[in-house]
Amino acid sequence: MFYREVGQFKTSYDADEAIFPIAQDRWSVIVLIAFASLGVPLFAGQYLYTEVLIPVLILSIAAIGLNILTGYCGQLSLGSGGFMAVGAYAAYNLALRLPETNIILVFLFAGVMAMLVGLLFGLPSLRIKGFYLAVATLASQFFLEWAFARVKWFTNYAPSGSVAVGRIELFGIPIDTPGKTYIFVLAITVVLTLAAKNLVRGRIGRMWMAIRDMDIAAEIIGIRPLHAKLSAFAVSSFYIGVAGALWAFLRLGSWEPLAFDVNRSFQVLFMIIIGGLGTLLGSFLGAAFIVLVPIFLNQLPSWLGIAMSTAMISHIEFMLFGAMIVLFLIAEPHGLARLWAIGKEKLRLWPFPY
Amino acid sequence: MLGPVLETLIGGLMTGVLYSLVALGFVLIFKASGVFNFAQGAMVLFAALSLARLSEFMPLVLAFAFSVLIMIALAYAIEFLVLRHLVNQEGIILFMATLGIAYFLEGFGQTLWGSDIYKIGLGLPTNPIFILESVFPGGLLIDPVELIAAIICAVMVLVLAVFFQVTRVGRALRAVADDHQAAQSVGIPLNQIWLMVWAVSGLVALVAGMMWGAKLGVQFSLSLIALKALPVLILGGLTSIPGAIVGGLIIGAGEKLAEVLLAPVLIRTFDLAGGGIENWFAYVLALAFLLVRPQGLFGERIIERV
């Protein structure tokens, strides 16, 4: 009853092509964004900002990026960490060498550089598929990790190999508190998410999905695999690069290449598997899941008043993620997002059983 | 100059043998069930941990026997809990599922067995052997542990080859590898075969874990050798046992030679902060190969049908 689309007639294709054709969806998204930007700052403390909201938002951008490539276009990548590193170091170097550059431009540059590198490493996807491609993306992961540790110019000859960013400001306003950082990240996330939503429901998104579902048939209706795959690599790497720069600048502040190692790649992949392959909502749910579970596990023993060692918590985290991935792949390949959709379906009929 | 190069080559080849051993586990599973088992590395860790911890209480032989049982139980659990539910899924989904299994096993293994460094005391000689001392100054170095590992690996491959060629189970396995449905239609029970093949690759993991463990100690990082075996597979072809062996040797020798010979040149030319190129070099080598010959050295050509 609460989620009814009955009675909402679309009188034009224009209306049906709107970004959220169902009124409840439209309103809930508007309310959600309004709440996130206006409501949350009323009560959020520093911990909620820096440990939950900011990391979830930034990782969601990375997850959207990987979801475009893997979930929408069907090209498995284990190189997200490397592309995040490209974004981080590109942003670092631009901010370092042209300190007057607007921070928005810095992040755009990060995305563009990651996009170019992504295009380069996406080229093999034309010849190789599936886990062969996954292994090829691992090659890029290891190479990039190595390059940022070894080429001294990237780290401005820092003897430790660790780099740090200074003050960040936007149009003269310093982004120095968790609250401001959050709003800034939120704005970027909203813009990038809406752009991704537009892409995946238009011509390009259909091209990606066609390649994913059946690349041979796609070619026959005039979709060039080269075009589709490379555009997916480009857009995906752009998002991941921006996420990497945000992660480095607004979350870590100081980092070394290990912050973007292969575990980061796995982490982002797990987000989209658990959240839902080929859904944008899933990218958010997956990121939230991956961020919240360790926090939750750490709190759990004290809530329950039982003894659990630090090592045990870590091990459980490993086991839980592993089990969740298998479970989702078996039971619900579309992940948390699908569970959400089923829930919505139920709400549509509630309280009537049919 | 020749001495060091030869020595690096020998060292690389022997490391390569150990890679082959891990890659072999991958190949077996892929051949029979089409699953690209990323958890092979975690299985190596798990097997080695079992062996190391059990051997603290009992003679090594007994510990080995128990570990074999544990690996078979593990194979059964994987088949029963995971694979059975993912029949007919795309390869990529199965691959991701094994990623999940790998994570689970890493946590589970450490919960069960601990996360310290453990010893596997095979009583192998550790001091280096030098050969051809008359030809090269200082002789050529050979690590006896690796030499023994190489021999064990060779025996292992021989046994597997015989197993596949001669036994009834082996023939059934090959039939399954060729065509699942056809094999099923002539009455070969798929589930049993899969169980079998996971158990065998568990055994291979145990041997690999034993050799690596004897060399370096058993510790969490063992699971990372899965990442080392991937380029080997790409190079050798996913379905070929000889491919895994030859691929391992090429990757092992290639990466060590690159590190010793190429890295110093790169460092000088580009003013790098150190070498350490072997990690990606193996992958780039495999990738370059892949672009030329997508099915790998010995792999079967993949023909796509509409």
Place this chain on the structure above:
Amino acid sequence: MRAPSEHEIAAGNVLLAVEDVSLAFGGVKAVAGVSFDIRKGEIRAIIGPNGAGKTSLLNIINGFYQPQHGRITFKGRPRAAMRPYDAALGGIARTFQNVALFKGMTALDNIMAGRTLKMRRGLFWQLLRIGPALAEEIEQRRRVEEIIDFLKIQHIRKIQVGKLPYGLQKRVELGRALAMEPDLLLLDEPMAGMNLEEKEDMSRFILDVNAHYGTTIALIEHDMGVVMDLSDRVLVLDHGVKIADGTPAEVQADQAVIDAYLGLSH
């Protein structure tokens, strides 16, 4: 047997000609020296027993397989082989024996995907989805809705095609092919696995497409009744070799055909 249509009058205007084409897999000859043509506006049937090389021939026409020998002339342009993309660009659409839809997408998106070639706006406009990109999308949507109406699949528009029954999937696939506004439509067993009612529906759609859009159609079909009803001309293959070519009546009377095919199935 239907009355000669107006298209047959226009016959003689060749859209696609295949000359002496051969294709072998390993040692097996799938197609051996086949020559035939498809005329503008006609409905051309390709028949033959299993393994006769029918599907292989379609695959050669739209560039899936590269023939080892022979020449294809499409719209007056001869070439040794097609590429699938070039075929699509040139206006060749097709459906498959085992439906080749994009299973994760809705029926609407599947058909919209068929209009990819008609859409021009690049990444930037797509990102914003305002102005030209939105206008283009809405324009194409309008065309696609016509096809949806025509195939009477309005009710399944927003359902993932993987969840649809087989018959409807076939219809969506036809819709996707039609969305390309093809000059030549290749149908590989469009009625396989359908019940009588569905077959009648599908026959009606095929005839309507031919009449309504003037689309040239080449189809592979096993049901001889359907073939005789629908087609203007029939090509008969057996073991990769052409054994007859002519009107349904001529083919039906051909001794070689009766021996190789009709004789066996009747």
Place this chain on the structure above:
Amino acid sequence: MTGKTMSGIRVGIALAGAVAVAAPALAQNEQFIPNLVYRTGAYAPNGVPFANGIADYYRLINERDGGINGVKIVFEECDTGYATDRGVECYERLKGKGPTGAAYVIPLSTGITFALTEKTTVDKIPIISMGYGRSESRDGSVFQWNFPLLGTYWTAADIILQHIAKKEGGFDKLKGKKIALVYHDSPYGKEPIALLQKRAQMHGFETLFLPVTHPGVEQKATWLQIRQNRPDYVLLWGWGVMNSTAIKEAVAVGYPREKMYGVWWSGAEPDVRPAEDGAKGYNSAALQHTAGQFKLHEDLKKYLYDKGLGAAKWEETGEILYVRGLINAMLGVEAIRTAQERFGKKPLTGEQVRWGLENLDISADRIKQLGFEGELRPIKVSCADHEGTRTGRIQTWDGKKWNIASDWLTSDDSVIAPMVKEAAAKYAAEKKLTPGCLVTN
């Protein structure tokens, strides 16, 4: 089950105990201390004993003394896995806990120390990086919140070089020699490079830097290069599984262990034990203390282990890294005690504890009183010197235990001080800081 898993569980019990006390009472008389550790992953073999030492000392203070002057210590562990980003996460998660927030943070990783350096300045929480961290951070006028107590990596490298020079008969004898550094490819491993380069320039020896990729199990090529380049000495800056692997590989290529010198993080039992007899003769720097039980252990036994409250196994309490954990925790507790003298016997803020650290002055008598005699030399911290003392020794593994193999060696400040000054000035310039001592009211 035996071993570390079990001991881990015992820590858990101890931990939950503390939390259970904390939660219902909402007691305000508690000092919260976060504990960044790693009990899992590639570095667990070294992380676990250290974490146990810290945990046991805090518990001992609570059990024996009822806290620091009556202020109970509440601590919480967070597993970083030695990963910098996890470390930052842990820090952020724990920094605000307790009535006054975190007293100080012990990152137990140079990478995490680097990452936290700027954050702690904003949050006003001091970092104790005992025997690690940024070498230039001993300059308290620039790095006001960093305390690399007992010695930085420049100190460590200098002590080792002094020992080698002594063996060779003076620094001038190093001319033409070749010294290799096998290092963990992270900020930790890279720290000594600057000092080695400086000393190489001064004395004319050659250097060879060989990075080892995380986690350090892949060192075959590294050691083949060592065999082929035949350096006169090999310095090892490894951690966790990398150390034991390095020694094993040295055995495999026949490099004499007597010529290998590890930093003090490469000189504990887990590093040499897996190599068995092969490690015999291997040297490492020692951070003032040695292995073995000492006076404090009487209390540890009486108040913790006899009651089953200890985090480790009793036999493990004499291990090097466990002892180091004890010392680290003790220095932190003493800093709080020092600060309490000025700010009152109540839970203190990080800012107040920082004052305690900067005015930390532990005399020989006090060390004896604390039960650490023989494990630590007097330490006096000041704004100009956040290191407090820079003296160490060299120890050698005889196959069974570590033996002290040198006199006390103090790093040469005529070499290091200018380097610190330069590096700190560069940092201050980059961050636009005005150097100066921090005054806390």
